[in-house]
Amino acid sequence: MxxxxxxxxxxxxxxxxxxxxxxxxxxxxxxxxxxxxxxxxxxxxxxxxxxxxxxxxxxxxxxxxxxxxxxxxxxxxxxxxxxxxxxxxxxxxxxxxxxxxxxxxxxxxxxxxxxxxxxxxxxxxxxxxxxxxxxxxxxxxxxxxxxxxxxxxxxxxxxxxxxxxxxxxxxxxxxxxxxxVAGLDDRSAATLLVGSTPAVAAELTTLTKGNPLALSELAELLTPAQLSGAAPLPDPLPVGDVFGEQVARLPEDTRLVLLVAALEGLGDVGVVLRAATALGIGADALHAAEQAGLVAVDGAALRFRHPLIRSAVYTGAGSALRRRVHGALADAVGGDADRRARHLADAALGPDEAVASALAESAHRARERGGYADAAEALGRAAALTPEPGARARRLAEAAGAAWLGGRPGQAQSWLAAAQDLAADEDLKAELSQLRGRFELNSGDAAEAMRIFLDAAGDRVELLSDAAEAASYVGDTAVAIEVGRRAEALDDSYLRSMLVGTAALQAGDTERGTAVLRSALREPGDDAVSLLWASSAASHLGEVDAAADFATRAGRVARVSGMVGTLPVVLEFAATAERMNSRLTHSAALSEEALTLAREAGYTNSAAAHLANLAMVAAIQGREDECRAHANEALAIAIPHRVGLRVGVASYALGLLDLGLGRVEAAHERLTALTTAGPGAGHPIAVWGSTGDRVEAAVAAGDLDAARASVDFIERWSVNATTARARALVARCRALIENDAVPLYEQALTLLAADSGADYDRARTALLLGERLRRDRRVGEARRHLRAAAETFGRLGARPWEQRALGELRAAGESGQRAEPVALEQLTPQELRIARLVAEGVSNKDVAARLFLSPRTVEYHLYKVYPKLGVTTRTELARLLGQ
Structure with a gap:
């Protein structure tokens, strides 16, 4: 053409x-x-x-x-x-x-x-x-x-x-x-209508909307006199169903062999001829179709001259004849069980368990290869062909699960609803409720997910743990306590201990809750799910550093074990852990990667989590527009979905942004609001995590009563915490409201001295200590702490905090200079993710596997990373990244 x-x-x-x-x-x-x-x-x-x-x-x-x-x-x-x-x-x-x-x-x-x-x-x-x-x-x-x-x-x-x-x-x-690709204009169309006048060409172009195929067919069908305008054009033009008319004029056997070829689809001449023979048609019929110019045969391959010919063949045949041909093709495809199953399904006249089973087996093979969406379609068809209602409900449930994992949430919901209408077996009902709850928790209303899990749980520890997980997202302490009470009666297990211990802490029984959780944490397991539960337990114990360690390990395990279906969720915790461990750039890189995966997988609430984390990083680094954009997008998802944890983190980010930029009244108002927000609109973890900033904002705003209340809160929360970072936070918060503050700040710095992940916390503490020493006219001592704080903030890219430290340093009589941009800031998120894994000792091939890249892409990025960072070896890279 x-x-x-x-x-x-x-x-x-x-x-x-x-x-x-x-x-x-x-x-x-x-x-x-x-x-x-x-x-x-x-x-x-x-x-x-x-x-x-x-x-x-x-x-x-x-x-x-x-x-x-x-x-x-x-x-x-x-x-x-x-x-x-x-x-x-x-x-x-x-x-x-x-x-x-x-x-x-x-x-x-x-x-x-x-x-x-x-x-x-x-x-x-x-x-x-x-x-x-x-x-x-x-x-x-x-x-x-x-x-x-x-x-x-x-x-x-x-x-x-x-x-x-x-x-x-x-x-x-x-x-x-x-x-x-639109139709051709008059001038271009005329090149296809050889011998036509401009007027005829223009008319034909209008009538065909400039479609090149229609124009080419007209050039063959119209007479020279019609094209030249010497004879009138036929009315109507013979272009509406040119191929259909051609097929209709063929002998019956030729039409039938064309239908076999159309329904076979692959162009496998051997299969077409075997099926044709079974239908009583010889190879001559195929030769006739080829001579008619509708198909071309090249060795063992057959193809239609144009897809519309195949469509015309299909449309021209009745449903009964199509079923007959599919039946012949089912036998002709030989050992190809997947194609045989689909031809059998297309040949079926009504429910047939044998055909349904063949389709279901084909679906399972597709699912094992990662073809979830196609598995879902096959299971849905299998369900429609299944005579027995219970078995049909089971297949619909499987179809819903496959559709969800295949990124088809709407379809998944439809099949789930159909399965629930049919299900009579109690175990299947519970499984369907769990599936429905998972759909809600990942992309819908977290509070509704919590209710679904709780109603269906009975004495099933897995469903109770799902209910507890949903309650943790919503921030509903009462439900978490109820889950723990119900778990008491179950057999002892790691999961039961997590549910019982966490509930006891939230109910105020700190002695028992601490004992149960610490016992379970001695052997947390090495799978990602167990490590995430351990991270949650450490958070409830007030040990942010231990929580971050468990979450980081969970992220690594998830990558290595290929848990990509849940990787966006696991990376919520891993990215948060990196931020808590002062690796702000790494945290943002993880969240950017996971945000893409979450959107591709349809995990809307996970997307909100990563947006909230990106807002937190941007807040610390003073990138106001970016912080507000990420936080607002997170809130737009999390508020209607009642994901209180993400509402709390996004709101915290906006308050921290205000605090860093010196808007202390606004910061105090935002951070105080976190403490009164109920389930679905706030979260205890966000209240706990923001305490240090909340105390500082309250003191700066002159609200000492609010500051003291927050200090009392963190002391109660951390009463059983044993890690250095937890005790340092309490000391720092108390120093803000005490007259004799310097010893408390110094105690906090001593506790943080050996903590490699506490750079940001240490710098915040050093800044407060330097400010206090300067106000006490101990400027010589103040300079050392202010200088250390400014250097650390500069290295982390925390520009508002760096500027505050430099301003204090200048006020103390030293000309503070801004640090040069840290080398890592020159890397793209992709380059940073690669550099991070390489620094951990991961081979290029394994980096590629974990980040969904090719080894060549990894090599290409490393070729750019090394000169940017001024290193030449993996050893130097590991040293620079603090491995």
């Missing part, structure tokens, strides 16, 4: 190719009506791409439910390169492509592996992926490619996608750049 009139589209294609050659990869989607010329543009791009490698895939409607079918087509020529990937990625991509047994249930790991494989395939000249008929891609392939498309900015890989322009497709491609 001519590309006349496509100058703008061709320029866009050239830009995409240039991006791959310049290692600034891009993804571009060409959207348009059938026949608009999208496939021709893709073919032209592939020709212009030389010497780049080109990989191609075309969606086929019969394969739309087969997990990773389109991806297999795209990656088949480079599948051997998977051997060079990190172990977990290698196994995941080989499993997805059906090249090996795979038991990964991690769709993000598969996506990361595919991205790595594409980067490997781009060596040495770059790579162009050409994807046609994207609207018929299976969901696993579509999700995986779009995951890669969002991460091409530093790769020698570009992606071109062609798809029909529908609302559903536009939504699916919302993360990619989109270009509408």
């Amino acid at each position: 001519s590309l006349a009139g496509r100058a703008a589209e061709l320029a866009a294609l050239d830009d995409v190719l240039a991006a791959a050659r310049n290692r600034t990869g891009r993804a571009l989607a060409l959207l348009g009506d059938p026949g608009a010329g999208k496939s021709s543009l893709l073919a032209e791009a592939a020709d212009r791409a030389r010497p780049m490698r080109v990989l191609r895939a075309t969606g086929a409607e019969p394969e739309a439910g087969l997990a990773f079918a389109a991806l297999h087509q795209l990656l088949r020529p480079v599948a051997h390169l998977a051997e060079d990937l990190p172990g977990a990625q290698r196994d995941a991509v080989r499993g997805a492509l059906g090249l090996a047994e795979s038991r990964t249930d991690d769709r993000f790991l598969v996506s990361a592996a595919v991205l790595s494989l594409l980067v490997e395939a781009a060596e040495p000249d770059g790579l162009l992926c050409v994807v046609d008929d994207f609207q018929w891609f299976d969901r696993a392939s579509a999700d995986t490619l779009l995951f890669a498309a969002r991460r091409l900015r530093t790769e020698s890989v570009s992606l071109l996608i062609a798809a029909r322009d529908t609302a559903e497709v536009r939504h699916a491609l919302r993360g990619a750049e989109q270009l509408r």
Whole structure:
């Protein structure tokens, strides 16, 4: 087809190719009506791409439910390169492509592996992926490619996608750049209508809306006299169903073999002929279809001349005939159990347990490879074909869970509701309630999740722990105490101890609660979930440093074990831990990474958590606009979802911002409001965590009664805390309201001296001590502490606090100079994440596996990191990052 009139589209294609050659990869989607010329543009791009490698895939409607079918087509020529990937990625991509047994249930790991494989395939000249008929891609392939498309900015890989322009497709491609391929103008259309006059060409262009395919077909169908205007144009024009009319004129056997080919979808001539033979049709019928110009056969491969021909064949056949052909294809596909199951389902006339079981088994295979969305569709179909209500409810429940993990929350909710209407078994009812509660906790109303878990729990410790987790998000102490009371009657276990001990502390029985939690913390377990419970327990004991340590360990375990389905949630705690350990840049990098994953996974409340943490980091560093933007976005999610913990943290960030910028009255008002906010609007942990700032703001605002009340609160909360940081915080808070403050500040500094994660706390304490000493006219002593505080704040990027320390230093008679920007601030978040892991001793391949990158991308970033930081070895990098 001519590309006349496509100058703008061709320029866009050239830009995409240039991006791959310049290692600034891009993804571009060409959207348009059938026949608009999208496939021709893709073919032209592939020709212009030389010497780049080109990989191609075309969606086929019969394969739309087969997990990773389109991806297999795209990656088949480079599948051997998977051997060079990190172990977990290698196994995941080989499993997805059906090249090996795979038991990964991690769709993000598969996506990361595919991205790595594409980067490997781009060596040495770059790579162009050409994807046609994207609207018929299976969901696993579509999700995986779009995951890669969002991460091409530093790769020698570009992606071109062609798809029909529908609302559903536009939504699916919302993360990619989109270009509408519209109809041709009169002048360009005339080049397809050889022999036409300008007037006729203009009329035909108007009638066809400039569709190139329709114009090309008209050029074949109209007579020279009609094109020249010597004879009138037919009315109506023969373009509405050109292919349908062609198919309708064919002999019955030819139409039937075309239907077999249309429903087979892969273009496997052997399968088509076997099914045709079973239907009593010989190979001559296929030859006739080829002679009619509707299909082309090349060896063992068959393809339709245009997708609309296939659509016309499908539309022209009745449902009974289609079922008959699907039945023949089910036998013809041989050992391909997944395709056989889908053909059997399409051939079924009503509920059939054997067919439903085959579909369910196919779904389980897809799920094991990370193809959750396609597994969900298969399970939903299996449920519809299941005769027995209980078994149907079970399959609907499985479909809901798979849809949720596949990033289809709306679909998950629909299937869950259908399962609940059918469920009669008590265990299944509890499982459905747990699933519903999880949906709510991750992306809906946390208080509603809490109620669901509590109502369904009975004596099930797992559901009680879910209720306690939801209560911790909401900030509902009463429910946490109720959970602990109910857990008392259960058999002893680590989880039971956590529930009972935490509840006892919250009920005021500090002696028993402390004893139970400390006993459990002696052996916290080494899985991420157990470590997160340990972190929560340490928080309730008032030991922020221990809580941070457990959360950091949980994040590392989650990465190594491939818990990517829950990684955004685990990283909530890990990012908070990094912030509490004075690693502000690292904390922000983790939250930025996890925010992307949370949004991709549909974990709305986790997104709020990372936005709140980013607001806290920005508050400490004095980036006001950024702090307010992150905090407001977090609050917009957390307030209606009643996630009190995130409301509290985001509100705390705004109060801390005011305090750092010297707006003490506003800070006092905001931070005091935290103490009165109830469940869903505030949180005890936010009240505890903000105490030091709240006391300082109250004193600065002249409200000594409020300051004393806050000191009393932190003393009660920390009465059983044993860690140095917890005791130092109490000393610092008490110093703010005592006349003899200097010894208390010095005590706090002594306690923090050996704590490598307490740089920020130590600097805040040193600043307060320096200020007090200067007011007491002990300027010589004051300078030492003020200088140390300014240096630390400068290194952390905490600019408002640094300016305050430098101002005090100047007032003490020393010319304070701002520290040079810390080297880490020069790194992008991606570079920082990589540098951090490399400094921990992680190999490049394992860094790639943990961060969903390719090893080559890791090497590329390190090539830029080393000179930025002024280091040349991993040892120097580890030393710089404090490992």
